[in-house]
Amino acid sequence: MSETLENLYSETRQFPPPAALAAEANVKAEAYERATADRLGFWEQQAERLTWAKRWEQTLDWSNPPFAKWFVGGELNIAYNCVDRHVEAGLGDKVAIHWEGEPGDTRSITYADLLKSVSQAANTLTELGVTAGDRVAIYLPMIPEAAVAMLACARIGALHSVVFGGFSVDALATRIQDADAKVVITADGGYRRGKPSALKPTVDEAVAQCPSIEHVLVVRRTGEDVTWGEKDLWWHETVEQASEKHEPKAFDSEHPLFILYTSGTTGKPKGILHTTGGYLTQVSYTYNAVFDLKPETDVFWCTADIGWVTGHSYIVYGPLSNGATQIMYEGTPDTPHKGRFWEIVDKYKVTILYTAPTLIRTMMKWGDDIPAKYDLSSLRLLGSVGEPINPEAWMWYRANVGHDSCPIVDTWWQTETGGIMISPLPGVTSTKPGSAMTPLPGISADVVDDQAESVPDGGGGFLVLREPWPSMLRTIWGDDQRFIDTYWSRFGKGAGTGDEWIYFAGDGAKKDEDGALWLLGRVDDVMLVSGHNISTTEVESALVSHPSVAEAAVVGATDPTTGQAIVAFTIPRGNVDTAGDAGEKLIQDLRNHVAKKLGPIAKPRQIMLVAELPKTRSGKIMRRLLRDVAENRSLGDVTTLQDSTVMDLISSGMQGSKSED
Ligand code: 6R9
Secondary structure (H helix, E strand, O other): OOOOOOOOOOOOOOEOOOHHHHHHOOOOOHHHHHHHHOHHHHHHHHHOOOOOOEOOOEEEEEEEOOEEEEEEOOEEOHHHHHHHHHHHHHHOOOEEEEEEOOOOOEEEEEHHHHHHHHHHHHHHHHHOOOOOOOEEEEEOOOOHHHHHHHHHHHHHOOEEEEOOOOOOHHHHHHHHHHHOOOEEEEEOEEEEOOEEEEOHHHHHHHHHOOOOOOEEEEEOOOOOOOOOOOOEEEHHHHHHHOOOOOOOOOEEOOOEEEEEEEOOOOOOOEEEEEEOHHHHHHHHHHHHHHOOOOOOOOOEEEOOOOOOHHHHHHHHHHHHHOOOOEEEEOOOOOOOOOOHHHHHHHHHOOOEEEEOHHHHHHHHHHOOHHHHOOOOOOOOEEEEOOOOOOHHHHHHHHHHOOOOOOOEEEOEOOOOOOOOOEOOOOOOOOEOOOOOEOEOOOOOEEEEOOOOOEOOOOOEEEEEEOOOOOOOOOEEOOOHHHHHHHHOOOOEHHHOOOOOEOEEEEEEEEEOOOOOEEEEEEHHHOEEEOOEEEOHHHHHHHHHOOOOEEEEEEEEEEEOOOEEEEEEEEEEOOOOOOOHHHHHHHHHHHHHHHHHHHOHHHOOOEEEEOOOOOEEOOOOEOHHHHHHHHOOOOOOOOOOEOOOHHHHHHHHHHHOOOOOO
16 A cells, blocks of 8 residues: 555444443543543553552553553462452352353353362463463363463463464464473364364374473363373363362563464464553453443353454453453354354343454344344343444344444454454444444554554544553564564654654554544555555445345455456345346446445456355455455465365356456
């Protein structure tokens, strides 16, 4: 992208917060003013929500940028904050996790149960020689032991590195090697799509390539046969037999908490490093502010996998540090039927639901009649994360899930930011469908041009963060230079211009006429059509606003006349006829529809109707692969793809398609 991004889409719908929610909201409008007047003082107040063994001496040390230290000199134990202190406050019998296995088996785990299990796991890890600073890899399905394992590591000061259950041998081995992990915690398998899906064989193969691993701790979940090696130990024969007493020791505020690998677009995965005090402060605060948690009455459900940062921050650390009751679900949304999610909402009377646009669009494709079969009236707040949510998907979510009355919080953040950065406050913000609205109190996000100048309202450009924030990544594990090069070298001091250190997130965004922020996707995906920088997000949202479309992915393909031309891959809604002429007509309609919504410059050269799109495990569309298809190249790296057969289908469909005017 050379200059700024076009602002093509305009949205006039707006939804004020429900009056009752606004009146009782945890965070009110004054928080913005307070944070602007004294940013560090504001974050100190949020840190005070936690229990510290020793208070910090300095709020922020930014003397060696871009390496930040927050709450310098302070000491705390994260597991104590997430578990023990609730039990001490008399909430031992309160359910922390209602767990729902895919086959329908359930467990309810109270804070007292959690304290027992986390203490036992901490004792076992200690017996296995794990000490503060050591790394533990976690490769588990969505079972409560995943949260227990993470908290046990945090309790003894060991770093966890959670690897998505289902990643390949190579992906697991590379991550174990990069972190030099001592122990892997895994399971025989988990349930996916109605059957057991083994994990242990992948671990066996990976561990054979990883001499650093001394022990493999195995949870029995499916009961399927496993091959047993000399490093292997059963969880139920060790952890569940261990002492239930464990004294949590306080760690320095900057003691490392976890590494989480993000694949990025190219190259070797980056081990994003988070530390203790700042991370927990921001995650705990944002959870309370953005989801407006009322711990006595709310039932929270974040549908993310624990292997994604969303699972770390808003299944484990955010909810548990706030003493929430939440749902954890093991399986897929269509097992054994496409109403499974809504059945769970109905069964547990979920009040706050946090999910991803990919899921919402899938539900749109499956049809409105499915959520309509369930009682979703318990829901009072909805959230979205992971990708831009198209205005039409947002409206669908509000109408079909949120019974036209739940506020929707579209939350922008990254593995690197640790916690939510840009989001409405549900009791304050009048939301616009498709916009993440404004930075949270204490966060300074901006949209700039290629000279790092703030763009005016109505303009588009690069999303940057101008001030350090408590839950920011501290470095890339083992590679400080890559940390500087990747995030701090595009703008500002790190780029040799100005005095400010400016973090560049990799995303494009625009400010609308009211200054609200609209995320426009990764800048690597921006299309340059006849000299205009057009975001994939705006064209995708225009397509999704057509009543026949559930989901769309757009890429720029080399074009002899326009430089790049827009190629769209589109999934029709479930009830739409696409056979023969009907399909041709729909394609023409869609091209005209986009031209009408955004202007002729954004009219796709070519539209393909497809059944599926390539996605990562966290549901993000992999446009890179679609670009390969659109430009008739062989496919790049597909190892992080959720379902590798999708690309074969799309490629074979592409052969027969033709370009138009
Ligand atoms: C939490 C998470 C980060 C990237 C981020 C952006 C995209 C996330 C978004 C969003 C638009 C939102 N993203 N939330 N885009 N609106 N509400 O997703 O972390 O997996 O590291 O991905 O996801 O592109 O830069 P991570």
